[in-house]
Amino acid sequence: MxxxxxxxxxxxxxxxxxxxxxxxxxxxxxxxxxxxxxxxxxxxxxxxxxxxxxxxxxxxxxxxxxxxxxxxxxxxxxxxxxxxxxxxxxxxxxxxxxxxxxxxxxxxxxxxxxxxxxxxxxxxxxxxxxxxxxxxxxxxxxxxxxxxxxxxxxxxxxxxxxxxxxxxxxxxxxxxxxxxxxxxxxxxxxxxxxxxxxxxxxxxxxxxxxxxxxxxxxxxxxxxxxxxxxxxxxxxxxxGKPKMQIEAPVESPWVKKIAAECSAEIKTALLTKNKAARYAAVKAAKVAICARYLAAVSGDDAAKAAAKSEIEGAFGDAKDIVFRDLILDGKRV
Missing domain, CATH: 3.30.230.70 (GHMP Kinase, N-terminal domain)
Incomplete structure (x- = not known):
């Protein structure tokens, strides 16, 4: 052979x-x-x-x-x-x-x-x-x-x-x-x-x-x-093999809400000049914004923990939206 x-x-x-x-x-x-x-x-x-x-x-x-x-x-x-x-x-x-x-x-x-x-x-x-x-x-x-x-x-x-x-x-x-x-x-x-x-x-x-x-x-x-x-x-x-099917994630309603209501606050934090100060400002904005929205959530501890995780994830997506808008406006971050 x-x-x-x-x-x-x-x-x-x-x-x-x-x-x-x-x-x-x-x-x-x-x-x-x-x-x-x-x-x-x-x-x-x-x-x-x-x-x-x-x-x-x-x-x-x-x-x-x-x-x-x-x-x-x-x-x-x-x-x-x-x-x-x-x-x-x-x-x-x-x-x-x-x-x-x-x-x-x-x-x-x-x-x-x-x-x-x-x-x-x-x-x-x-x-x-x-x-x-x-x-x-x-x-x-x-x-x-x-x-x-x-x-x-x-x-x-x-x-x-x-x-x-x-x-x-x-x-x-x-x-x-x-x-x-x-x-x-x-x-x-x-x-x-x-x-x-x-x-x-x-x-x-x-x-x-x-x-x-x-x-x-x-x-x-x-x-x-x-x-x-x-x-x-x-x-x-x-x-080529057939591609596995992945269910697309559903966008959290918190993303648009945070982007619409808190864009000015996030933008101010992102435009902080010093790098370390900018990271601190973004972190502080995240804590403050998440705390405000979490205060309006009712339910037991498990429900609040799930809502906290969702809101924090939504903040990251909203921050990316604001970040992109700043770049398109010609502002360097």
């Missing part, structure tokens, strides 16, 4: 899609494959560019009632073995994530978190591990693409996909996903993530490039992101 026959018998059929980002001699082919590794995960892919491989997996836990936050964990890890090396210092075991790994984990979390279905509160773990690094193609952006693809083909209610690219600028020419050597000569290091419709995350370091150059770089990044998004959608069409 040959290898392909054996894999088919084990239900390990590999499905691959590819996308080319960039143009001309600097074009890069990215391949996304699934069905071969991490079969027990809800969704798993391996993303390849050159000889750099990143495996991304996503898993979810059982529902947890009463959570007022979304327990999402995104973890990106680079191991020395991926580059064929062994740690040579006193600490031969690799331990906590490095600063770079933590940064990439956060860059991945930011564009993903708002796209999960409202009301979805399961423990969700997104893990990316660099399997191989060829010394030329950076694995960090591949990890962001991989997590997005893994979520999309899983049953987790994720309203993606997102794509991600890095833009460099060498000798006045834009490069998409530049190599390590090209990044050393680049005056721009721009990482952009987004959906088919909009850019959702930007992280940048640059040597004083002009505003016009930045706009052109962002426009180029979004065009390339659309290619990545199309490739992930192609993969979903081939192997």
């Amino acid at each position: 040959d290898r392909n026959t054996a894999l088919t018998a084990l239900n390990m059929k590999k499905t691959t899609v590819s996308v080319v980002v960039g143009e001309g001699l600097d074009a890069r082919m990215i391949e996304i494959e699934t069905g071969y590794l991490a079969k027990q995960a809800n969704g798993s892919v391996v993303v390849r560019c050159g000889e750099t491989f990143v495996m991304s997996t996503v898993c979810d836990g059982d529902p947890r009632l009463g959570l007022d936050f979304f327990p999402l964990t995104v973890d990106y890890r680079e191991k020395m073995y991926a580059a064929g090396r062994i740690p040579g210092n006193f600490f031969r075991r690799e331990q906590r994530p490095s600063e770079h790994e933590t940064l990439i984990s956060r860059l991945t979390d930011r564009p993903l978190r708002p796209l999960f279905a409202p009301g979805y509160k399961r423990d969700t773990s997104c893990q990316s591990v660099v399997i191989s690094f060829d010394g030329a193609n950076e694995p960090d952006v591949l990890s962001m693409v991989g997590v997005s693809a893994a979520l999309c083909i899983s049953s987790i209610p994720f309203d993606g996909p997102i794509g991600a690219v890095r833009i460099g600028l060498v000798d006045g020419k834009f490069l998409v996903n530049p190599t390590c050597a090209q990044r050393g000569n680049s005056v721009l290091d721009l990482i952009v993530a987004g959906t088919n419709d909009a850019i959702t995350m930007v992280e940048c370091g640059a040597q004083e490039v002009t505003e016009a150059v930045m706009v052109d770089a962002l426009m180029l990044a979004h065009r390339e992101i659309k290619k990545v998004v199309a490739a992930i959608k192609e993969l979903v069409a081939k192997v």
